[in-house]
Amino acid sequence: MAANPMTQFEVYRIGPEIKIGNFDISFTNASLFMVISSLAILIIFNLGSKKNSILPNKIQLLGELSYSFVSKMINDTAGSKAKPYFSFIFSLFMFVLFCNMFGMIPYTFTVTSHIIVTFVLAAFIFIGVTIIGFIKHGFGYLKLFVPSGVPIVLLPLIIIIEIISYLSRPISLSVRLFANMMAGHTMMKVFGGFVVSLGIIGGWLPLSFSVALTGLEILVAFLQAYVFAILTCIYLNDALNLHH
Amino acid sequence: MIKKIFFQFIFFNFFFLKEVFGAESGGMPQLNPEFWISQIFWLTLTFGTLYIILSKLILPKISANLELRKSQIQENIEAAEKQRESSESKLKEYDQIILKTKLKAKNIFKDARDKALKDINSKKEVLDNQIDDEIKKAEKEIELLRKGAPEKINKIAIETSSEIVKKLIGADINNSSLSAIVEDLTKKSGDKYYGS
Numbered sequence A: 001m002a003a004n005p006m007t008q009f010e011v012y013r014i015g016p017e018i019k020i021g022n023f024d025i026s027f028t029n030a031s032l033f034m035v036i037s038s039l040a041i042l043i044i045f046n047l048g049s050k051k052n053s054i055l056p057n058k059i060q061l062l063g064e065l066s067y068s069f070v071s072k073m074i075n076d077t078a079g080s081k082a083k084p085y086f087s088f089i090f091s092l093f094m095f096v097l098f099c100n101m102f103g104m105i106p107y108t109f110t111v112t113s114h115i116i117v118t119f120v121l122a123a124f125i126f127i128g129v130t131i132i133g134f135i136k137h138g139f140g141y142l143k144l145f146v147p148s149g150v151p152i153v154l155l156p157l158i159i160i161i162e163i164i165s166y167l168s169r170p171i172s173l174s175v176r177l178f179a180n181m182m183a184g185h186t187m188m189k190v191f192g193g194f195v196v197s198l199g200i201i202g203g204w205l206p207l208s209f210s211v212a213l214t215g216l217e218i219l220v221a222f223l224q225a226y227v228f229a230i231l232t233c234i235y236l237n238d239a240l241n242l243h244h
Numbered sequence B: 001m002i003k004k005i006f007f008q009f010i011f012f013n014f015f016f017l018k019e020v021f022g023a024e025s026g027g028m029p030q031l032n033p034e035f036w037i038s039q040i041f042w043l044t045l046t047f048g049t050l051y052i053i054l055s056k057l058i059l060p061k062i063s064a065n066l067e068l069r070k071s072q073i074q075e076n077i078e079a080a081e082k083q084r085e086s087s088e089s090k091l092k093e094y095d096q097i098i099l100k101t102k103l104k105a106k107n108i109f110k111d112a113r114d115k116a117l118k119d120i121n122s123k124k125e126v127l128d129n130q131i132d133d134e135i136k137k138a139e140k141e142i143e144l145l146r147k148g149a150p151e152k153i154n155k156i157a158i159e160t161s162s163e164i165v166k167k168l169i170g171a172d173i174n175n176s177s178l179s180a181i182v183e184d185l186t187k188k189s190g191d192k193y194y195g196s
Helices: A029-050 A058-078 A080-103 A115-145 A155-167 A169-202 A204-240 B002-024 B033-169 B175-194
Strands: none
Touching (some): A029 A058, A029 A080, A029 B033, A058 B033, A080 A115, A080 A169, A080 A204, A115 A155, A115 A169, A115 A204, A155 A169, A169 A204
16 A cells, blocks of 8 residues: 555556557456446445336435435426436436545545546537537527626626636546545545554554544535536526526 | 743744744745636636526436425325215205104104004094993993882882781781872972982
């Protein structure tokens, strides 16, 4: 075990090097945990949807509760128009949640602690939402940058601010998740390092901190997945129901 | 004392850790672009597969399950409602039957009472008539007796008087003269004895 708290985020190749053209697409530990998370989701929800009994068993209840949880979240934030995007947001929420949660197991790799992963997800959402907005409202979608009830003198400034805030959405969305995951895991690693270096006499304090932090980090793992999904819903709401 | 040592230990450890990190640190691995393309590729692949399988196979099933359960519960509620309604209507019918029967029983009772009353009345009438007849007969007899009484009394009076006279004087007296006297007396004070 390395003492450097950042080594846990290192990506390394598993198996042979695979190259397509100039691009290295080798299977890495990050890929491994993406596959594990996806498989876990698929297995759990497949089991949960297999049998349909009036009184659901535990795994069916889990699947149905998650379904209604995400469904309610989308309905509350983006309205009924967002129904076609339900499966995307559901997959997104579950993927981020499972990646976060798998990262909480010691010696695992947290996929979402890498800026490139979260940024690709956020950029995809940003581009998708923008395209949906322009398809639904044409150039009227640009009205999003012009809030109603603003004095004309302030309007240029407001429009610039709105455009900047809109363009910074993918960055804020991705950095929020990435930074939360990275900070939490680094902190846990640091406290873990203290336990080892302080030894049997002084190690109890950081150990208890570590235990408390684990609980906190599990909460953060869920919360960040929820925030990621709900912000996606809010952006989608802007694109679907244009009223600023 | 122990506390002091403990905190000193922690404090010096910071220096120690810093040295260790400094020695190995190569910045954030996240910013090393070596595996970026690989991560993007695998993310697209896994997330895409996840999305397709979830949206095409699993989520419709869960949704159908939920819908089915909802509709089943709805159906059960409706069936229960229907049964409740039917039982209510049956209860109403039952009440009506009871009410009708009660009315019928009342009517029958009334009829029976009327009939009995009529019977009693007719019998009473017959009896009354009979009693009236008897009373009339008796009255007639009494009247007859009453009418015959003065003559008989007169006769008896005449006979007794003639006998008394015979015994007292020892002579027969003419019956006709005696009866004249008796009649005279009767006329004088007959009312006193016989009434009107």
